[in-house]
Amino acid sequence: MLVPPFDFSxxxxxxxxxKFLHQMAESYPHLIKLEVIGQSYAKRDIWLATLTxxxxxxxxxxxxxxxxxNTHAGEVTGSAIVLxxxxxLLTQYKxxxxxxxxxxxxxVYVLPRIAVDGAEKYLTTPYRLRSSIRPYPYSEGREGLYLEDIxxxxxxxxxxLKDDCGGWKVAPEDPRIMIPREPDEFGGTYYTLLPEGLIRNYDGYNVKLAPTYEGLDFNRNYPAEWVPEGEQxxxxxxxxxxxxxxxxAEFWSQHPNINGFMTYHTSGAVILRPYSTEPDDHFPYEDLEIYQLIGEKGTNLTGYECVSVYHDFRDHPTKVTHGAMDDYCYDHFGWFGFTVELWDAPTQAGVKKEHYVKWDDRHPLSDDLKLMQWNDEKLAGKGFIPWQPFQHPQLGEVEIGxxxxxxxxxNAPVEYLPELCEKQCRFAISHALMCPRLAIARTDLTHHGGDIYHLVLQLENQGFLPTYTSEKARKRKSVQPIQVSLSLGEGVSLVSGEKEQEIGHLEGRSNKAFSNVAKGYDYxxxxxxxxxxxxxxEIEVIAKAQRAGTVRKKISF
Structure with a gap:
């Protein structure tokens, strides 16, 4: 059944x-199955699609x-990519x-939106929040300035706000741009910058920012190096x-066939890999090489650089991010996977960042000018709202913009979504096709006279990764060995060999990617x-590889 083109509007x-998920399930019932894997804080169903x-x-x-x-409420570009x-996948099958x-x-197991409550609030109101609508870490709002569309x-x-002690001034090159006041500068017009909002329990003098009312971060809630709120x-x-x-977590525990993952966030235009808390020498060497190789493939397909969170995506040398999903999935399961930070306005405007995170804190005026030029020429000015005077009920005369x-x-302006989705989809498909895959190479049944037969089964791993996925998974014993069993028909008995046995694991092609040393038929x-x-x-041979699939073959004498 034909379905309309994807709606990028x-x-x-x-x-x-x-509604989209159910339309796809109705149109392609042989390829997609929907299920609810849980409910959110606000009792919304969390939908997951299984595609095969x-x-x-x-x-x-x-x-x-x-x-x-859409782990984070406001990062809705991620759910657009997933949908x-x-x-x-469904429309291009065959x-x-x-x-x-x-x-x-x-x-392929697909969870389009994790923060179902938070994303709904983000999309339908002016508010911004991190992940959940559950009040956290305080049950009630605290004193100070809180965000509001005033x-x-x-x-x-x-x-x-004009302020002689303000740390900002208007850029002479473009009055929309605010630039830092020089350390030794006096005698000009200076401003204090604040988020648009109101002040709870304002005393007429002091303005402080209120703690975030909805401060939960799902991507700090996983067990990998988890620490409590005081530290993270x-x-x-x-x-x-x-x-x-x-x-x-419950779904993962019930689906031990998973080998890898892709989780979509914004922003930065970069592919991130573990670890967040450890340098690269914490990896098994073989896994680091494979991570880098897959990352290079991602760069070729998307244009995004692949970097370590620990080495290249933190804003302070003494601070690390705890409790991240990608760290947990690699360290616990041994899955190879990536956090893709989709979209980046400065990059789209032609800005070359020296550092992915620190650029936000300090960068040259020329970068802001490029952004304004991009806004004016490519977005018809809709990206930046000009400063407009407003009489604030507590602070008096301010400008909002x-x-x-x-x-x-x-998030990406919707006109940029088609190219973004197409490139990211190609990388996800490529990465998924690197999983191990068990297959039967040969079955040879030789008659030795009378009613005696000799059966030889040859198994092979046709995938890139080994059947144990990674060295981390092997060390964790996260993957069971391949199990082979023989089902004997009526009148058939076993003379020698085991009816059920474990045969270890098979390598793939990954251990040959960095060496031309012959390794034989280790696959x-x-x-x-x-x-x-x-x-x-008749007999039936069944071989089960937990992450590489199950294969069966019936053999008649």
Whole structure:
């Protein structure tokens, strides 16, 4: 059944997202299955889609791959990418060879939106929040300035107030741009910059920023090097304390076929890999090489550099990020996966950042001028709201203006979505196709006279990764060895060999990616039996690799 082209015109609300999923399920019932894996804090269903051809086997009996988006409420570009991937895989099945192979031979688990409550508030009100609508770390709002759309334009921007002690001034090159006042500068017109909002319990003198009312951060709520709120803002009460992250964890525990993942965030235009808390020498050397190789593939397909969070994506040498999803999934399961920070307004405007995070704190005026030029020429000026005078009920005369943070800075303007989605989809497909895949290479049944037969089974791993996925998974013993069993028909008995046995693991091609040293058929192995049975009897061989799939073959004498 044909479905309409993907709608790039806007970001989907929860109702639209659920409707989209059900439309796809109705149109492609043989390729997609929907389920609710839990409920959010506000009791919204958390929907997950399982994508695979049901004609080619059960989902759990194929190598698995995980995709999610919108962990953070305001990062709705992530859910757009995920929904596009669903649309692309379903509509291109039997059209695109890579997509067809993926859905025939693998299972893709897709969670379009984790922060279902927070994203809904973000999309339908002027407010911004991190992940959940649950009040945290305080049950009630605290004193100080809190964000509010005080002029009723549907946006929460910035306020600038004239102040002799202010640290900012108007750039002479463009009056919209605010630049830092020089350390030794006096005698000009200076400003204090504040978020647009109101002050709770204002005493007429002091202005401080109120603590975030909805400060939970799902991406600080995973067990990897988790620390409490005093050390890591947004951490939650304990690992997996939130129903949203706990629903993920329970699903993962019930689906041991997963090998890798992609989780979509904004912004930065960069592909991030673990660790957040440790330098690269914390990796098994083999895994670091594979991470770098897959990252290079991602760079070639998306244009995004792949970097370590610890080395290249933190703003202070003594601070690290605790409790991140990507760290947990690699360190606990041994999955190879990436956090993709989608979109970046400065990069799109032609700004070359020397550092992904520190640029936000300090950068040259020339970068701001490039951004304004891009806003004027490419966005028809809609990205920056000019400063307008406003009589603040508490602070008096102020001006309100600044970047339209939600629609330009935190998320991609919708006209940029098609190219963004297409590139990211290609990387996700490529990465998923690197999973291990068990196959039967040969079965040889030799008659030795009478009712005696010799059966040789040769198994092979056709995937790039080994059947144990990674060295980390091997060390953690996260993956069971391949299990081979023999089902004997009526009148058939086993003379020698084991009816059920474990045969270890098979390598893939990954251990040959950095060396031309011959390694033999380490991606193949044989299992043998001597069987007694009469002509016309039947046996079945079943081989199960937890993360590389299950294969079966019936053999007649």
């Amino acid at each position: 806007h970001y989907y609300t929860y109702e639209e997202l659920v 051809s049901q004609d080619s086997g059960l989902p759990l009996e194929k190598p698995g791959y995980w995709i999610d988006g 596009y991937i669903i649309h692309h 059209q695109d060879p890579q997509v067809t192979r993926l859905l025939n031979d693998y299972t 002029n009723g334009d549907g946006l929460i921007l910035q306020m600038r 803002k947004g951490a939650g009460s304990f690992p997996f304390s939130e129903p949203e992250t706990r629903a993920e 600044g970047w339209n943070f939600k629609q330009v800075w935190q 193949r192995c044989t299992v043998e039996w001597v069987i007694k049975g009469v002509s016309g009897s």
